[in-house]
Amino acid sequence: MLGKLADWNDTIVALATPQGIGAIGVVRVSGKSAIEIVDRLFPAKDLCACKSHTLHVGLLEADGVAIDQVVVSLFKGPASYTGENVVEISSHGSPYILEKIITDITAAGARLAKPGEFTQRAFLNGKLDLTQAEAVADLIYSNTEISRKHALQNIRGGFSSVLKTLRDQLLSFSALIELELDFSQEDVEFADRSQLNSIINNAEKMTDELLSSFALGNVIKNGVQVAIIGKPNAGKSTLLNTLLNENRAIVSEIAGTTRDTIEEVLNIDGILFRLIDTAGIRQHTTDLIESIGVERSLEKMSQADVVIYLFDVNEINKEELQVVIHEMNEKAIHYLLVGNKIDLSSDKVLAEKFANINVLYISAGNKKNVDIVKQRLVDEVLGGKLQTESSVVSNARHYEALRLVHQSLIDIQKGMEINISGDLLSLDIRRCLHYLGEITGEITNEDQLDYIFSKFCIGK
Ligand code: GDP
Known part of the structure; x- marks a missing residue:
């Protein structure tokens, strides 16, 4: 397998930190000649004579001109990430400096690395198996x-x-x-x-x-698709805003998976929840959610891992709710029934009105019991499965x-x-x-x- 890789003997270089200005930037070099190449730009010390796993401060120079004061980390193969000689140069995080360092290192004999090439070398050198290498990208x-x-x-x-x-x-x-x-x-x-x-x-x-x-694995990696469905004025936008204010997630999309649909992303208890077609929720388009039977609602529901059916407890009766339940059961939809605006009703009235139906009662406007909705979402998805140590x-x-x-x-x-x-x-x-x-x-x-x-x- 190794024989096929024509460029296996090259020494490779790449920026290891993100593009843009930062306090520090790191340029990584790996390959047989990594130490010799960097040594040519680092007159302060004879790096080839230095021990592995050591740090060296000094000026990086090209053609006798100082580029920056840097810290050089040395890892001699095979005791390195790639299994080869690896040098990491930490410089000041100016894109200009970093670009210059990379150009000078390529001029000294390295070539630019391809995406993932450091990890690919680690795999080919037996430092990681393929599942471990893939987990590096996941991390x-x-x-x-x-x-x-x-x-x-x-x-x-x-x-x-x-x-x-x-x-x-x-x-x-x-x-x-x-x-x-x-x-x-x-x-x-x-x-x-x-x-x-x-x-x-x-x-x-x-x-x-x-x-x-695998279903759980998908949740871990890609999050859970949630749709909030309900009639106009049920309180969907209010609930969404409350959830977003408390739990908006920082998301970095995996390359190639950027989604077309507009979605809001929540992080609840470390799990990513993706709200489907939030734009639709935010507009008060009556055709969208006039009734549970409307086509677009159904389409949204069929995409969702979990549907929150939100209703105004004061506007809907038990029979109507039962129709909704029936439809969702028919379509094997995973749902939570959430009754909103309980501030305009009383426990006693609700207990009678929706007797024997499993409803979560909330007031989205007053942020009452919204935590319970979050907890139920997490429980619905995981069903306690994550507590086990089993592999996913x-x-x-x-x-x-x-x-x-x-x-x-x-x-x-x-x-x-x-x-x-x-x-x-x-x-x-x-x-x-x-x-x-x-x-x-x-x-x-x-x-x-x-x-x-x-x-x-x-x-x-
Ligand atoms: P949507 O059409 O389902 O998105 O509903 P909205 O979130 O726009 O809410 C409709 C109206 O109900 C707005 O005037 C909200 O302020 C109000 N509302 C939302 N939640 C509550 C609540 O818990 N109690 C009360 N009394 N009003 C609420």
Whole structure:
């Protein structure tokens, strides 16, 4: 695999900090000649003679002219992020200075790095497996507590270790099958097939759980789509504004996923909630929400992971509400019923009016019980699932490969039921190990790698 990368021997350079003015900027250099190249611009010390993991302050110079006073961090391969020699130059954060440093370093023999190339080298040098490398990008793009934790756990090998357990199980199966094949000439009755069955059943169960976790993984990575639906004047904008004032989220979109629809984004308890088509909510367009049956409301609802049906408790009766409930149940929509403007009613009246219906009573205008809506949103989405330590699949590539692993396992289970021969089982198990290897990157191709790493930012 490494042989195919023609530019593998190059030394690469890139800005590691964001574009624009900052207190400090960092230029990163990696490759065989990284230390020699920077050493040519750093007369204060002989960097080639310095120890790894050391910092050096001095003037960076090109053609005898001082560029800036910098700090140089030295990491000698393989004990570095990429596994190669790495130098990081921290300079003053002027875009002009940083640009000049990069130009002078390229003039001294390095070339500009491609997006994700540092991490790609780390992967190719065995410092990270592919799931860990992908988690690096996830961590950079993480914008909530939950996505940060998940990505960090995977960088530290959380998901890899689950896959390793799965792989070990499959390898033990494979070993038992090979044993059977070795003895087949001698007509030896094969070792206990129930042991094989239990290994495969375990692996199938484990894979199934991982596949089921993908819905939660999506929530962690992309957030939860929420639609606030209701008649005009129910209080939708008021509720939205209250939520936004308290919970507006800072969002960095993952490259290529910028959405066309206008949406407001909330961060509640570390989870991202994306309010669908907020522009529609803000306009008092009667056609949009005249009744629950209006087409656009339905369209919005079908996109949503959770729908908040908001109504004015003083304007709607139980029968009307039951129609709404019926429609949403019919369409298997995940919803919360939220009754607004309780300040204009009383607990007693409401208890009678909506008896036996599960309604959250709030006053959006007076910010009463809005916290309960938030809590219920979080509960609806997570259903307590995040408390478990179990691994969560959040990457579509992993999900697709796991589906193939799972299908192979089902094929093996079926094969064993009808007692197919060991050599056929052996083929199936190899197929299974192949798909598993694709996830961690043991089995991969250059195009796929280029695709994965092209989504990283430059300098990472
Ligand atoms: P939308 O059409 O569903 O977006 O409704 P709005 O948020 O624009 O609210 C309609 C009207 O109801 C506005 O005059 C709000 O001030 C008022 N309103 C919203 N929430 C409450 C509440 O909890 N109590 C009362 N009394 N009025 C409210």
